[in-house]
Amino acid sequence: MNDVLDVALRLLIVFVVFLTLPLIVGQTEHKVMAHMQGRLGPMYAGGFHGWAQLVADGVKFAQKEDVVPAGADRRVFQLAPAVALLPYLLVLLALPIGPGEGAVGQVLDAGVFFVLAVMGVGVLGSLMAGWASANKFSLLGGLRTAAQLLAYELPMLLAAASVAMAAGTVSLVGILDAFEWWWLPWQIVGAIVFFVAGLAELQRPPFDMPVADSEIIFGAYTEYTGLRFALFLLAEYAGIVVLCGLTTVLFLGGWHGPWGADGLGWVWTLLKTAVLAFVVIWLRVTHPRLREDQLQKLSWTLLVPLALAQIALTGVVKVVIS
Amino acid sequence: MSPLPGFPGSGLAKGLAVTLRTMTKKSVTAQYPDTQPALAPRTRGVIGLFEENCTVCMLCARECPDWCIYIDSHKETVPAAAPGGRDRSRNVLDRFAIDFSLCMYCGICIEVCPFDALFWSPEFEYAETDIRELTHERDKLREWMWTVPAPPALDPAAEEPKELAAARKTADKLAAQAAARPDPHPGPQADPKGEDS
Amino acid sequence: MTLAAAAGTVAHATTTTVTTAAEARGFLSPTGVEIAFLLVGLVTFGAAVVTVTTRQLVHAALWLVVALGGLAVEYLLLTAEFIAWVQVLIYVGSVVVLLLFGLMLTRAPIGRSPDADSGNRRVALAVAVAAAVALVWVVVDAFRTTWIDLDGAPAGSTDVTGAGLFQHWVLPFEALSVLLLAALVGAIVLSRRANTAAAAREAEPREAEPRETGAGATSKTPHGSPAEPAPEPAPGPGRAPAARRRDAEGNR
Incomplete structure (x- = not known):
């Protein structure tokens, strides 16, 4: 009975985090982007600096009509948002935010593989949406999504493999237990490759070719309205949280910090994740969208070789120090 | 330009620096409904009608490129002022309306009005929920006259306005005449400039 | 091929690590895990059948996702966690995406494809049945009544799989x-x-x-010279x- 209660409590906490953190990231994006562009951003909803803007947006989405195009494949069309969103919820379950059993939803033996595998599944939602919408812009968006995923999955995996080699384990908790501060400079190339490839997998600007609004309207999500559209947006922001959390855990040492190791580890994790989320927003504001060929070229000619070089470096250092 | 022009990614870093610097600066957004905007002196907000000056010459309505000015009038006979004189007819304005859903704020009507009956007012908050209500009638246009600001001061070295010059000339002449009548000696020193023209 | 690879990997994991428990186990008092294993297996089988029989190309690919995912769950139930996630990563995350990419790039109509029916489906069926029989026979013959001890140390963890792969099976x-x-x-x-x-x-x-x-x-222009x-x-x-x-x- 106690076990059941424990599991239920953990699931509930993860679910609440899953619902709140993406909204916080979204609101931060509103405000940070506005100020980076010399604007103020939302100011009215909720009274104080528009803190409730996303709540208002959610209410608006809930009121909208849920339209399924006449020519669409109804069932696949309706299923797609769930397929896009649920994987990120599962990933969040495996991310440790602090030392010890209490600070992770579920300890997994092959955590790195689990996380990367499930994140890759999320892209299926975009593909389903793109195909089922019976819209050429959606189809183009789906195609671009698939091409982008195929190009960037590889460097991401290789970069993660480098860390796994360094730690000698593929468990997320194990990696963090083995972490030393000098891993930071050691794995910095891998970290950058991982982060950039993750951005591309999330289709965040400057890698937002699949949803390029000036060319193909909104890519795979063109035909979506109301709550289903909101779910896709939520998936994007949940993806940011997951990517930043994962980069923190794999490369930045998670709960390790210069001080406050006892009991305050989770603060470090959240802090690092927040900084990375800020970087995600910052990159979005600053850089223009990459063209499709530039996108592919960046992955195959820069990120993959860099990741391979990182693996080689990791292997050499590992052999030398052992 | 950059400290390391050849370094790969220096351009990307420069872009990031620009956005970060912008974020730390105060934003320039004006919170309009809370704070009124600072309008330029000759703002073209809306067209006010000084209907006392209007003679129903129809020039504004005819020159309007959008045909957005509607004028109705009738003729009225004014009895002769002096006994034995002729009766005069005069135009009386019945309706003067401007359809601001058509108006493109070119200001031609204001330019062509020979009697200074139309003016720019900086008033801009006259949005309506129905496009038909954007046709504003003469009472509304007359009310807007109160918001017309005084004309801005001239530049320091500007030429004197023609009407002021003319008015002063007449005044000077009258003064000179008045001065000449009681005093036998004329005053060439009174205003040589006025005598010239 | 998937099945073969999967069976092979399971074989690696089990033969190298599991102490075969030859004691008598009845089929009549199944545990919860066994029931779940059977149910998931049925779902996987059903999805696989739909995959090859449906006339809608993209639906076939999506049902393939279900089948491959079901297989991953089976691995999980057999405590082969590492294999399960690799299955999801490679097959669901990459192979199916590649498949969908190819379908969408060439021809993926919504609704039934008229030419999705092959003339030699009987031959295909025969080959499929032969392959399935061969695989099942090999697996059954290899393991007979070997049981994985689910309560003991995990037999398919990353550690165990890695050690087995790179010590006993490094040559293959x-x-x-x-x-x-x-x-x-x-x-x-x-x-x-x-x-x-x-x-x-x-x-x-x-x-x-x-x-x-x-x-x-x-x-x-009849007057133009062709040699122009x-x-x-x-x-x-x-x-x-x-x-x-x-x-x-x-x-x-």
Whole structure:
């Protein structure tokens, strides 16, 4: 009975985090982007600096009509948002935010593989949406999504493999237990490759070719309205949280910090994740969208070789120090 | 330009620096409904009608490129002022309306009005929920006259306005005449400039 | 092939790590895990059948996701956690995405495809049944009544799988790697040759094109001489691929 209660409590906490953190990231994006562009951003909803803007947006989405195009494949069309969103919820379950059993939803033996595998599944939602919408812009968006995923999955995996080699384990908790501060400079190339490839997998600007609004309207999500559209947006922001959390855990040492190791580890994790989320927003504001060929070229000619070089470096250092 | 022009990614870093610097600066957004905007002196907000000056010459309505000015009038006979004189007819304005859903704020009507009956007012908050209500009638246009600001001061070295010059000339002449009548000696020193023209 | 690989990996994991429990186990008092295993197996089987019978191409690919995911769950139930996630990562995350990409790039109509039915489905069925029988027979013959002790130390964890793969099975593993590498190199070589061939083939119509337009022009204007040179001289056959390559580079 106690076990059941424990599991239920953990699931509930993860679910609440899953619902709140993406909204916080979204609101931060509103405000940070506005100020980076010399604007103020939302100011009215909720009274104080528009803190409730996303709540208002959610209410608006809930009121909208849920339209399924006449020519669409109804069932696949309706299923797609769930397929896009649920994987990120599962990933969040495996991310440790602090030392010890209490600070992770579920300890997994092959955590790195689990996380990367499930994140890759999320892209299926975009593909389903793109195909089922019976819209050429959606189809183009789906195609671009698939091409982008195929190009960037590889460097991401290789970069993660480098860390796994360094730690000698593929468990997320194990990696963090083995972490030393000098891993930071050691794995910095891998970290950058991982982060950039993750951005591309999330289709965040400057890698937002699949949803390029000036060319193909909104890519795979063109035909979506109301709550289903909101779910896709939520998936994007949940993806940011997951990517930043994962980069923190794999490369930045998670709960390790210069001080406050006892009991305050989770603060470090959240802090690092927040900084990375800020970087995600910052990159979005600053850089223009990459063209499709530039996108592919960046992955195959820069990120993959860099990741391979990182693996080689990791292997050499590992052999030398052992 | 950059400290390391050849370094790969220096351009990307420069872009990031620009956005970060912008974020730390105060934003320039004006919170309009809370704070009124600072309008330029000759703002073209809306067209006010000084209907006392209007003679129903129809020039504004005819020159309007959008045909957005509607004028109705009738003729009225004014009895002769002096006994034995002729009766005069005069135009009386019945309706003067401007359809601001058509108006493109070119200001031609204001330019062509020979009697200074139309003016720019900086008033801009006259949005309506129905496009038909954007046709504003003469009472509304007359009310807007109160918001017309005084004309801005001239530049320091500007030429004197023609009407002021003319008015002063007449005044000077009258003064000179008045001065000449009681005093036998004329005053060439009174205003040589006025005598010239 | 998936099944074969899966069975092989399970075989690795089990034979190397599990102390075979030969004691009597009844089929009549199944545990919860066994029931779950059976149910998931049924779902997987059903999804697989739908995959090959549905007339809608993309639906087939999506049902394949269900089948492969079901397989991953089966691995999980057998405590082969590592294999399960790799299954999701490779098959669901990459292979199906590649499949969908190919489908959407070529032809993926919404609704039934009229030509999704193959004439030799009987042969296909026979091959499938033969393959299934062979696999099942091999697996059954290899394991008989071997049971995995689910309550003990996990028999399919990353540690155990890695150790088994690189200690007992390192030779087959390396052989497979070399095989895959050879396939990779072969694919690259083939695609390169096909590319140059295609370029050469494309150069020929280019050469022929102006002649055709010239003929069209003569038919329209009867007084024009057919020997009149085309406004754009056709690139020589030797120059055409180079020009194409230059074009491609410019585009890049």
